[in-house]
Structure formats: C-alpha cells, structure tokens
Amino acid sequence: MTSNNLHVDALVVGGGIAGMQAALDLADQGYRVALVEKEASIGGKMIALSKVFPTLDCCSCITTPKMSAVAHHKNIQLLTYCKVQSINKNGSGFKADVVKKPRYVDETLCTGCRQCEYACPIDLPAAFDLNLGAHRAVRVPFSTAVPQYAVLDIQNCILCGKCETICPVDAIDFTQSPQEFEIEAETIVLASGYELTPTDAKKEYGGGQLPNVVNALVMERLLAPTGPYGHVLRPGDGKEPESIAYVQCAGSRDQSLGVEYCSRVCCMYAIKQAMLLSGALPLADITIYYMDIRTFGKGYEQFYQNAQAMGIEFVKGKVARITEDEDHNPIVRVELIDEGSPVVERTHDLVVLSVGMLPGYNPQTIFGVPVADDGFVTLPSPNISPCVTGQPGIFVTGTAAGPMDIVDSIVLAGSAASEAAAYLQAHRQPELVGDLRVTANEKKERVHA
C-alpha cells in the first residue's frame, strides 16, 4: 500500500470468512472495496480449523480459494497488518485513519521463499498453532497465508541480520516504520470476529494449569493436516491419547463467567472433532459430557446421530471439576444423570474444553457502534435487519454480531453486502417508489428504520 489516500465505496474491517465474503459480494457487484485486516494474513480463525461440520469438508480447501479470490479481485484493495485508528464522518461517508504496521519486509520484493525463516536463530511460540509449535522471529505467517510475505517480529528479534544476509531478493528492510494513511468510504462493514472464552476462565477445570486439558481450538490444530505435531498427541508429553473427553458448556451458558448465552457452535464442533478423532485414532474412547446437545441446523441432527452410531459416548451431566493423577492424566468428576446420578471420577488421557465465543472487538469507541450487554454489536432490528447497526452506514456481519457458525457467518456476510449495496445506491440516486420520489437521505433513513 503506497497511496496515502484511498477512495473506495466500502470499507470492510476484518479479513475472516465473513469479512472476505462481504468484500467479495460487494466487489462482484462492481463496488470498490478496501479490506483491512490487523493480522499479516487474511483467513481469520477458519483457516486454522481442520474440517467443517456437517459435511466434513477440509477447511483449508474451502478457505484458501476465497483468500486468493480476495487478493486477486480487481475491485478489492487488500490491506493486511493494518489497523483502523479512527473514523470520522466525511460528508455523507466516512474517513478512516489507518495505520500499517511495519513488516520489516519489502512486500514488492518478498517471494515468500522462507529462507529468512530458516536462517533466523530464535524460536518463538507460534500463535497460529496456539503455542503448541514454534515459529521464527521472521516468518511467513503460515503455509497458506495470503499475502505470502514474511513478517519480522521486531519485539523478539536479536537484530543479528542473518535474514537480511540470506534473503535472495534483498527484501528485508529494517528501516520501515508505521505508515499512516486515509481511506474514504461511503459505507463500512464490520466483520471483527470473535475470541474464545479464556481456557482458564473456570479454575475448577484446570485449563492453563493442567498440561493435558486443552481447548477446542487446540484440538482443531491437532486434527489439522498442517498441525504442529502432524498427529493428535497430547501436549503434556506427546502421548497418543487412548481416551479423550469433551466438556461441554465450559465457557458459555455460565452465569459465574458472565457468559450467559449459548455459543451455538460448541456442540457441533465437539461432535465433529469426536468423529474426526474416531478416524484418526480408531482405538480411542471418546466421551462427550454435556448438559444439552443443540443441533439446530440443516443436517446437524443427523450428524449427531451418526456420531452416536460411531460409538462416541454421550454422557449427560455437568462436569464439576478436573484434577490430574501423577502421570498428568486428567480426572473428570461428574454426576451421571442418566444412570441414577452417581457422582464418579473418570480418568482420561486428554480433556478438551468446549469453550464459547466472546466478541473479538468493541467497535463503540472508534466506529460509534453501540454494543449490547453481552459485548456483541447491538442490532436495533435483529429479526428483520440482522446486519444493520445503530450507526447509519455501518453494517455488521459474522461473529461481530453474535455467536454463529461458518454457514451463518457466510449467509450474514451476503446479507451485509446487500444492505451496504442498497445503502450505496440510496446515496447515489433518487428513485421512484410508488408515487413518491424518495431522496437518498430519506432512503438511508428507511434502511436504518
């Protein structure tokens, strides 16, 4: 990005699956879109997942073409490693002040060959692999990153210059500094995504303390073909687990955590992972401890029944606590409700906490978009306008609006793109509605009614 002033029709904030879909839907209609992503690559959380439910399609196989489509679309200006600092009303549109963090790599030269990464002497916990594996201080974010450029983490660099010496195209550039620029857009789509309930939120479950109690996103990485170990191994000692348990509602539907809502995806991802584990470890016993199983979508109930037929054990009961034995095997204390409610302790090799979804970002300060008590964006008319925020011209999609799965995120992204396109049209030309000539402003008000 070299231009200091960028004029586009729509600014999409967030390069996860919802942001990418909204950007593509707008761009395909001929609108010019700027997609701003704070990380060094687009793809969001979806690109790190193993497979999607209920079809068990490979996540990477679905997401990578979309990432590529975004990067190569003539109407999309992709701005990675950038953050929106502030938004100001600019006539009928918006002016966004954006800062681009320095990669310390010249994007016009870098070919993503990773020679710098191999030359770098320091290993750091890899955020993409949720710290299970390592990456170097200078690295390509992950194998299918878009754009495929290296990024140098100056905060963990010893500045030895090895990367600069070995780079065949002289792309390492230690002189880079943050660059500020402006984007003028008529409409904004927020797709800022979600974060997980912290693994250590429920102290009684030992997440973050017990090495073999992990969250479901960790299991996604263990199951992914590009995962850190190349196999499903427990992080405590590399053992191939023979007994794996899931604890449902470990970060949602829980007043004590202040997360009272159902996160909607935990039941399905636990069932999906259990099925994948059955394939990866055919001899392993897999247990899901649950309060309710919520399989609300098309084909989801059948998916659940298939899992039962495969021999996955579903145990009704809320887990009280998790401890461990001297070999770091987690011990789950639970009441078996369907068996006369005895309280038992069961030992497993690995326990997965089905943690819930929290909003990833609060858009109140910068975008002036109000958020509800649960932290997700307030929707004035959630039933009939699920993408329209309280701020005219700003729309929301994906998990910034509330917990939802990939299917719903994509549906909502299409909806947000349609709303944004309608808003843009309403801005540009008066039109006839019945016998009344509706001005752009009147139509804008109607969209936000």
Place this chain on the structure above:
Amino acid sequence: MSKEDAKKRTAILKRLREEHKDTVAGAQALLKEQKAIRRQICQAMRDAPKTVPEVAETTGLPANQVLWHITAMKKYDLAVETGMCGEYYLYQLVEEEKK
C-alpha cells in the same frame, strides 16, 4: 553488496539495536536459554531415536517443554520421526539419520 551498502546496513542495525535494546536483550537471553536446552535435547537423542518421555527423563526437563522443542526442530528439519514405541513417537536428529 557494495562496501557503502554494507556500511549503511551496519549503521541501521546498530541504531535499531540501540532503539530496541530492552527487547533485544530479552530475545538474546531467550536464545541463550534455548540453545542450552537444545544442547541437552540433542545430547539425549544423539545415540538413538528417543521418545519425549525418554528425553525428558535423560535431561530432567519437563516433558511438555521437550515436546515443544522437538516440534520446533521437526518443523525446521533438524529432527524427524522414526516410528513409534508404544504410545509415543520416536524422534531422531537429522544429522544422525544422514550418517
């Protein structure tokens, strides 16, 4: 690289080292610690392929730390898997495999 370019590069790195002296010092300390751990792990794996618990027992390092380092070594082609022993994978140094 010309002499002038090399001089410029050295000056830039020197200035950056001064600007980021705290983080550079932290990263250098981490690197030193990592090298010491790697030496122990490589020593333990030198003679024959080992599992993570075996390396942990030989070195006295926590098993999860050993696994993390072996995972990193595998990623950057310094170690490879060479089959299984019970429920654990065996890992071998790449230089040993080449012999």
